[in-house]
Amino acid sequence: MTLHQPEQRAVTGPGEGQAAAPARRRPARRSGKAYLYVAPAFLVFAAFLGAPVVQTVQYSFYDWDGLGRSTAAGVSNYVSVFTDERLRDSFVHAGVLMLFYAAAPVVVGLFLSALISRAHAMRSMSFFRTVLFLPQVIATVVIATIWISIYSQDGLLNQTLRLVGLDSLSRVWLGDHTFALIAIGLVGTWLNIGLCLVLFLSGIGNIAPELFEAARLDGAGRAREFVAITLPSLRGQIAVALTLTVVSALKTFDLVFITTRGGPGNATSVPAFEAYNRAFNTGQVGLASAIAVVLTVVIVALTVSISRIAPRESE
Amino acid sequence: MNVSRTERIVNQLILVVFALFAVVPLLGVLLSSVTPASQNSGGFAIPDAVDFGNYGAAWSRGNFSSYLLSSVLVTAAVVILSVVLATFAGFAFARFDFRGSSVLFYLLLIGLTLPTEAFIIPLYFNLRTIGLTDTYWALILPQTAQSLAFAVFWMRNQFRGFPGEIIEAARLDGCSDLRLLWRVVVPPSLAPMMTMAVVITMWTWNEFLLPLVMVVSDSRRTAPLGLALFQGQHLTDYSLLAAAGVMVALPIAVLFFALQKRFINGMVGGISSR
């Protein structure tokens, strides 16, 4: 029988000449393997995404036509971004698109989901969810093709207007100076309403029913209930919806390229298109890079600000 | 929760209205695609004759057989590459302790937020210098890089949640590291991996800007690019365009219907700015 006296307690703390944990003897093998596992992914990432990003910034400080030699340009490209009317307009247009792509669908989505807040529990909900989400998975090129025909002279929009007797309003929407941008914006609204509705309804589905019951007992009406309970609980979903939609508005390229190429005139120019055009068509690579950098900065800044709305994981 | 009858009807009504709103343009293109060209003026109309010839025309004359094949090739390559690379990397981030792991991971996260425009310009010129433009690699590798940001993030999350005891049991059972990852950790994680694969498939298939910049020769055009070209050539041949559009969108739409939950969870879960 081995009886061990609790004098052993003395080894904790300053015992055996150790004031704290003794030096570890760790096999270094584990660390090496980790790098091996991460390397392939990281190499691809760095070579085809990471390095080019850094280069974009580098390019933005030069003037280059893509073929010959480049000349240093300092910050003149960035100055152009803010002073050139066409470029400035493109960012303004992006802002307008944000209203259509993000603000409208989110607001409408919130309103609707408040109205039909208990719909998430219905059996048919999964069918509706699929249908409402469908536009999101279709390639934007196809969507552009579809809406070109909708906006055409005898397309669906004009057909509907003629049907309700508003024939005078019909026009070739995408060729119209005033309405082309709005037409493109409405495509974004169409795209994103379903997404927002699905997101918010499922978010509402996650709110504990007891909260609503308690509110009802406390005498809250529908509106109050929405503001005090639903809205705060949806912060996470609102953040996600805003992030996805705002960024998609800023990144709009495919739609503009296919439908209007930035026209008519300047009416639908957007930053992404301007960057593409100047890099690959008009030989202004440096300027294009500056546009790309500014666009990226705006996107990242907005993404970060929106994420402030979202509750932190600990909440 | 008891929903009153009127409320249920109102709910259904609103949902139906917005479902229609979402679906009518898509229905329109389906109808348009089978409308004989002569009858089609671009509007929403139910044709009195159904003509599938538009599909045949788009397939052969329009070369969509080649375009679709290119898309399949590129998409498959990107998905496979991304899944394999991200599984290795995600596992390392989740379960190994190594210096610089946070830094590397945050770099990847930043990649999630960047738009294609942020890197495509130098990428094009880099690839032109080494003669890789207008090849499938010019499409596969950059898109893999983009997908990796999301994929590694996703896989790290999955593997973090994996029960540590099972990994310990496997180590005690004499499992080598590679075997451990692919035979013990991956099989139970196949469902979320499927979700990730499906989302990457959609993004890659639908990608337009990258092929637009990189590809010149017709044989390497992917479907969306082919459609854009087609659009330029047949501005008012609405039936033909509709048929081509349907062909481009259909594979992903079918995948979507088959795996709805996965799609939605994956897209929302990857709060990616794509």
Place this chain on the structure above:
Amino acid sequence: MAAIRFEKAQHWYPNAPSAAVAGMDLDIADGEFMVLVGPSGCGKSTTLRMLAGLEELTAGSIYLGDRDISTTAPKDRDIAMVFQNYALYPHMTVGGNMEFCLKNAGMSRDERKRRVAAAAETLGLTEYLDRKPKALSGGQRQRVAMGRAIVRNPQVFCMDEPLSNLDAKMRVQTRTDVAKLQRDLGVTTVYVTHDQTEAMTMGDRVGVMKDGVLQQVGAPMELYDRPANVFVAGFIGSPAMKFFDADVHDGSVTVGGHSMALAPFGGHDGPVVVGLRPEGWRLTAPGDGIAVTVGVVETLGADAYLYGTARVDGGDADVIARIGNRERVGTGDTVHVTADGPAIHLFDRATGERLS
């Protein structure tokens, strides 16, 4: 030889102010069933995991036979482990789970099948071999976890609270199964639990741990009859031993104003802690014992346990006494109890060490 020796083995968690396991010295004989028991956080699981190689040794060594396995990889130690949550591979069948490690070792298919069949036979799992874990009950899963350990024919079994996820009835049944299995196989086993009943009934020897330090190691009854300190005394035995501050004077100790004679113990007069197990007390006449106000009497078939309070040193102290099941004692009654010398445990008031 599968004797185990811990030599000043320590484990410190990163940035921890004190050791999770502090300088453990322990010898386990070949074929012995050693149970490590203690409250949550006492370091018993950590010790087990150090043995299996799942936690690294911050200092000290562990020997298996005469091999120093302190830095050997887990898979090379020839030690099998049964996890608390079983850790079965969810995508493999029962058979697959059991043969996985044999596959890793490169064993031939026939040999694998043979071994798995034999282990399944022993554990009554033969008809479940093709099922997946999610189709099994808790008890069956537990057996698969054991089967996985058995097929390896290891030198040591490590078991980390394998019964804690079973319901009470299954636990009792499985307890005897595990003990029998170990006796039949004769494999050195280190078993960790927080349940002192399991420790007392299953172990050849029991090690009680607290705060990373081994308090006492010995046969169950040794721990019961001669606990080394207050902690062990209060941990082992149910219902638990109760303690009272008292003074020794002239070969007897006074508790609650009542003096009891002590068995000779070679110690001095002075303040002590007195410990008494329920069976140490006996009912006696008023004036001849300590007054106890009865709170509750629990009759457990052949015995009854009286839970009450006595006034000791101006405060209330808990008393648990075992009484005959025919005694007519009820809540609120006052009884008198006393104890005989041999039943009185004495501990040093300052260190908690055993004095007698």
